[in-house]
Amino acid sequence: MAAYISHSHTPTFHFPTTPLRTLLSFKPKSSFTLLCSHRPHYTPNHIPNPNYVRIFDTTLRDGEQSPGATMTTKEKLDIARQLSKLGVDVIEAGFPASSQADLEAVKLIAREVGNVATEEGHVPVICGLSRCNKNDIDKAWEAVREAKYPRVHTFIATSEIHMKYKLKMTKQQVVDKARSMVEYARSLGCDDVEFSPEDAGRSEREFLYEILGEVIKAGATTLNIPDTVGYNWPREFGQLIADIKANTPGIENVIISTHCQNDLGLSTANTLEGAYNGARQLEVTINGIGERAGNASLEEVVMTLKCKGELLGGLYTGINTKHIVMASKMVEEYSGLQVQPHKAIVGANAFAHESGIHQDGMLKNKSTYEIMSPEDIGLYRSNESGLTLGKLSGRHALKSKLLELGYDIDGNELNDLFWRFKSVAELKKVITDDDLIALVSDEVFQPKVVWKFGDVQVTCGTLGLSTATVKLTDDDGKEHIACSTGTGPVDAAYKAVDLIVKSHIKLLEYSMSAVTAGIDAIASTRVVIAAENDHTTTHASGEQVARTYSGTGASMDIVISSVRAYVGAINKMLGLKKLSN
Ligand code: KIV
Numbered sequence: 001m002a003a004y005i006s007h008s009h010t011p012t013f014h015f016p017t018t019p020l021r022t023l024l025s026f027k028p029k030s031s032f033t034l035l036c037s038h039r040p041h042y043t044p045n046h047i048p049n050p051n052y053v054r055i056f057d058t059t060l061r062d063g064e065q066s067p068g069a070t071m072t073t074k075e076k077l078d079i080a081r082q083l084s085k086l087g088v089d090v091i092e093a094g095f096p097a098s099s100q101a102d103l104e105a106v107k108l109i110a111r112e113v114g115n116v117a118t119e120e121g122h123v124p125v126i127c128g129l130s131r132c133n134k135n136d137i138d139k140a141w142e143a144v145r146e147a148k149y150p151r152v153h154t155f156i157a158t159s160e161i162h163m164k165y166k167l168k169m170t171k172q173q174v175v176d177k178a179r180s181m182v183e184y185a186r187s188l189g190c191d192d193v194e195f196s197p198e199d200a201g202r203s204e205r206e207f208l209y210e211i212l213g214e215v216i217k218a219g220a221t222t223l224n225i226p227d228t229v230g231y232n233w234p235r236e237f238g239q240l241i242a243d244i245k246a247n248t249p250g251i252e253n254v255i256i257s258t259h260c261q262n263d264l265g266l267s268t269a270n271t272l273e274g275a276y277n278g279a280r281q282l283e284v285t286i287n288g289i290g291e292r293a294g295n296a297s298l299e300e301v302v303m304t305l306k307c308k309g310e311l312l313g314g315l316y317t318g319i320n321t322k323h324i325v326m327a328s329k330m331v332e333e334y335s336g337l338q339v340q341p342h343k344a345i346v347g348a349n350a351f352a353h354e355s356g357i358h359q360d361g362m363l364k365n366k367s368t369y370e371i372m373s374p375e376d377i378g379l380y381r382s383n384e385s386g387l388t389l390g391k392l393s394g395r396h397a398l399k400s401k402l403l404e405l406g407y408d409i410d411g412n413e414l415n416d417l418f419w420r421f422k423s424v425a426e427l428k429k430v431i432t433d434d435d436l437i438a439l440v441s442d443e444v445f446q447p448k449v450v451w452k453f454g455d456v457q458v459t460c461g462t463l464g465l466s467t468a469t470v471k472l473t474d475d476d477g478k479e480h481i482a483c484s485t486g487t488g489p490v491d492a493a494y495k496a497v498d499l500i501v502k503s504h505i506k507l508l509e510y511s512m513s514a515v516t517a518g519i520d521a522i523a524s525t526r527v528v529i530a531a532e533n534d535h536t537t538t539h540a541s542g543e544q545v546a547r548t549y550s551g552t553g554a555s556m557d558i559v560i561s562s563v564r565a566y567v568g569a570i571n572k573m574l575g576l577k578k579l580s581n
Helices: 033-038 073-086 100-112 134-144 160-167 171-187 205-218 234-247 267-276 298-308 321-335 356-364 395-404 411-427 433-443 489-501 558-580
Strands: 012-014 054-057 090-094 125-131 150-157 193-198 222-227 255-260 281-284 452-459 466-473 479-486 505-514 523-531 536-538 544-546 549-555
Touching: 054 255, 054 298, 073 090, 073 100, 073 321, 073 558, 090 100, 090 134, 100 125, 100 134, 125 134, 134 150, 134 171, 150 160, 150 171, 150 222, 160 171, 171 193, 171 205, 193 205, 205 222, 205 234, 222 234, 222 267, 222 281, 234 255, 234 267, 255 267, 267 281, 267 298, 281 298, 298 321, 395 411, 395 433, 411 433, 433 523, 433 549, 452 489, 452 558, 466 489, 466 558, 479 489, 489 505, 489 558, 505 558, 523 558, 549 558
Parallel strands: 012 505, 054 090, 054 281, 090 125, 125 150, 150 193, 193 222, 222 255, 255 281
Antiparallel strands: 452 466, 466 479, 505 523, 523 549, 536 544
16 A cells, blocks of 8 residues: 655654652632723723733734644634633734635634623624735735724834845835725724834834834824844833834824744743833733744733732733633644743643752742742642542542643533543543543544544554554544555554545654553654645745644554544644635
């Protein structure tokens, strides 16, 4: 049988040992959670309370531009709902001109999230990105217009480098284009228009004052100042915001915003310095995902404002930080971009204390080594709850454990997870937290099923070729079986899957880890695939990029785990393809 799976990266098998974590219980602090009720009424160009800072989340737009982070419409909708629950003021839901799938996803989010009040009565603004041209603006407006608070965000580059080499336009042409396109967006009936001078961090000051003054006259309501290439350092970026505030005609009638990329690792610091100098909208992403080194991370910016808002002149946000962990996990699963263990706030080690000196201090008084409590971000892990899951555990125990881990899962998803948990608990005496996290990943955070995993049988070893037989069910319920040989059992199984789904797939990345120690560990697999001759998507930079799709799977059997991950990635790919056709 033809072998066409290409491994551009050698498959890696990692078997990390689980670190010893000291997980202590904390009493929740009450000081912050009520701040949501202080959220001022939304007016596009004005915030009545000068200390209130709007949080603009661009996980679904800039975040999705990270390589491999392609998300399906359902995944984007789930994330948008979680962002709304989190209390994000503005959700940049996508770049509608980039593809039909993106347009449809933004439209759905505008309808389903942009009209539904949270328990606190909050409805987020839904924003669509566009370059400065009529086609992009028409698409962005078409996508967001059904939201209660729709916003169009249009941008054009203003640095010498970008104008000369990318746009090939003079300064005057750029000013004319920006002014006329903001006017055009307003003429469509959109009364909330954000304008960004791309690469503002490297743009000439006087030119920035001029173009910003012109777009204000044309009707822009928010002026976003991007450090597009992450080149500024905090004092420099803070001064840029202060100078724009002091020198741009009409600036008192609009909101100043920041958008800091993380190329030098300074995005959070730059964003906060921007707020200190007068910005009242901060553009961020969950887990800091985004182009290249990513963006300022929502959790870092928001938790710094929470911990140090007083020092920053009393600045505060409307974010309900207890939903941060769930948002982080959801974005990690759906984007396939794993959070590094030492990531501030949401990394697995962010609240772990390993050294004896630290553990001793923590036992005496938690404030010795903790500047915030895990409960503040929705993490309720504790030794003292004593909840160990096993085959006799019921739904309620499972739900409580999930909440401890930051997962707020109900309804059918909880039900399906419960039966999956039961089947593993039959084989494994104790289900650890890490086992459960792997099962949640495999069962809950999966794309819509096009092909359903059925069975897999392999033979392998030194005495002959590896062979695999795979059974998948299509969305009409029909079973399909294929057999293949391969260089190993996983390769053989993937080739059998390819024969069933009849798509030419490139396997770009494959990694497997055992989530707990021991022979009965659950294996977690992550793959990234691309389809040969697949459609491309347009980045905000105008570049055409091939889409890649990630998938995860978990099982006590490494071949099953591998096939689940592969089928998950294929489902994601086919789901998006259907929308684009
Ligand atoms: O980084 C950037 O400049 C952007 C703009 C479109 C805001 O993403």
